[in-house]
Amino acid sequence: xxxxxxxxxxxxxxxxxxxxxxxxxxxxxxxGRWRDLESEAGLIFDLGDAIVVPGLVNAHCHLDYTNxxxxxxxxxxxxxxxxxxxxxxxxxxxxxxxQSWINGxxxxxxxxxxxxxxxxxxxxxxxxxxxxxxxRVVSLLEMxxxxxxxxxxxxxxxxxxxxxxxxxxxxxxxxxxxALYSTSPELLKRSAEIAQENNWLVSTHVAESREELEMFQQxxxxxxxxxxxxxxNSDCGTxxxxxxxxxxxxxxxxxxxxxxxYILHSDAETLAKRESSVVHCPRSHEYFGHxxxxxxxxxxxxxxxxxxxxxxxxxxxxxxxxxxxxxFLEMQQFARxxxxxxxxxxxxxxxxxxxxxxxxxxxxxxxxxxxxxxxVALPFSAATDPYETVVQxxxxxxxxxxxxxxxxxxx
Numbered sequence: 001x002x003x004x005x006x007x008x009x010x011x012x013x014x015x016x017x018x019x020x021x022x023x024x025x026x027x028x029x030x031x032g033r034w035r036d037l038e039s040e041a042g043l044i045f046d047l048g049d050a051i052v053v054p055g056l057v058n059a060h061c062h063l064d065y066t067n068x069x070x071x072x073x074x075x076x077x078x079x080x081x082x083x084x085x086x087x088x089x090x091x092x093x094x095x096x097x098x099q100s101w102i103n104g105x106x107x108x109x110x111x112x113x114x115x116x117x118x119x120x121x122x123x124x125x126x127x128x129x130x131x132x133x134x135x136r137v138v139s140l141l142e143m144x145x146x147x148x149x150x151x152x153x154x155x156x157x158x159x160x161x162x163x164x165x166x167x168x169x170x171x172x173x174x175x176x177x178x179a180l181y182s183t184s185p186e187l188l189k190r191s192a193e194i195a196q197e198n199n200w201l202v203s204t205h206v207a208e209s210r211e212e213l214e215m216f217q218q219x220x221x222x223x224x225x226x227x228x229x230x231x232x233n234s235d236c237g238t239x240x241x242x243x244x245x246x247x248x249x250x251x252x253x254x255x256x257x258x259x260x261x262y263i264l265h266s267d268a269e270t271l272a273k274r275e276s277s278v279v280h281c282p283r284s285h286e287y288f289g290h291x292x293x294x295x296x297x298x299x300x301x302x303x304x305x306x307x308x309x310x311x312x313x314x315x316x317x318x319x320x321x322x323x324x325x326x327x328f329l330e331m332q333q334f335a336r337x338x339x340x341x342x343x344x345x346x347x348x349x350x351x352x353x354x355x356x357x358x359x360x361x362x363x364x365x366x367x368x369x370x371x372x373x374x375x376v377a378l379p380f381s382a383a384t385d386p387y388e389t390v391v392q393x394x395x396x397x398x399x400x401x402x403x404x405x406x407x408x409x410x411x
Contacts (some may be wrong), residue, residue: 055114
């Protein structure tokens with residue numbers, strides 16, 4: 001089939017006026033001007049005054065927690081937020097987590113995401129929830145060893161066994177040792193080893209809060225005080241969180257450092273050297289009142305930066321106004337906080353950069369020959385820059401194609 005629109009924004013080449021995408025099966029065959037592809041037309045979908053872009057890539061989400069929106073007010077300390085989250089999770093049933101996951105997936109679909117890297121705290125949901133959405137889902141199985149009754153070997157074995165049991169032509173799984181403060185050095189090291197052996201992705205919350213930096217560099221702060229009776233804190237007092245991960249062999253091209261809000265200059269250089277990606281979640285960042293995200297430091301070092309939504313448990317809500325998971329809202333928050341970064345670069349963080357982080361460069365995140373036929377459409381006004389139009393979009397997408405199948409059919 002041929003998908004035609006007023007503007008096609010491939011990300012792999014400049015915008016194409018009166019553009020078209022030739023789709024064959026689940027892949028893109030050609031991208032170009034309508035007049036050049038018109039003779040090849042079979043089934044034609046003319047989207048009219050629309051702009052077509054690659055499906056958005058959400059590099060960090062917690063779909064399990066979607067229905068927790070508004071349940072936790074912005075806390076005084078990061079550790080207070082963790083305690084509140086743990087209390088809510090303890091009260092929820094399997095069905096509540098399942099419905100929350102599905103609601104979140106529906107939000108992402110409406111707002112242009114076609115691929116999401118999701119931290120899965122309830123692996124029992126898989127693979128049934130995969131079947132409940134047309135999204136491509138990268139489920140990163142959460143592992144926590146603080147207060148766990150299981151050994152590192154058993155935690156790893158259970159996660160590996162779950163991954164081996166999952167069969168899908170579109171979605172896949174990897175590992176997520178939750179964070180330095182909630183895991184042991186042994187779990188981190190073994191996670192890195194088994195992920196390397198099996199070509200799995202690994203995602204970890206890194207240097208998210210000032211309290212985490214204080215804990216590992218200075219052996220102080222509220223996070224250190226809360227956890228000192230729950231974990232062996234002998235790894236605290238010398239290295240930064242990023243240095244800790246380097247020491248455990250975690251930093252590799254298959255590693256996603258989520259947040260990285262409180263880092264040293266040398267940390268940025270290490271992340272770049274190891275080709276690890278950083279995932280920034282702008283609205284969650286704003287919710288916690290963190291210091292300015294070190295975008296320039298990371299970009300200057302050559303780190304691949306991408307964007308994610310995080311969960312609605314850490315997005316500020318307003319009375320009588322529903323909040324939603326949306327990469328458009330994340331891009332808009334990033335633009336407000338970083339006015340010197342162009343709309344084109346911001347969109348790259350939500351498409352091609354995210355694809356690179358997930359090990360799917362050339363397959364998603366760009367409209368190019370050989371890539372999966374993942375695209376979304378939204379209204380376009382000729383009076384605006386096409387990149388700015390996408391970044392500032394506030395409406396649901398008008399169409400969504402994932403691997404050549406309409407997830408949201410054009411009107």
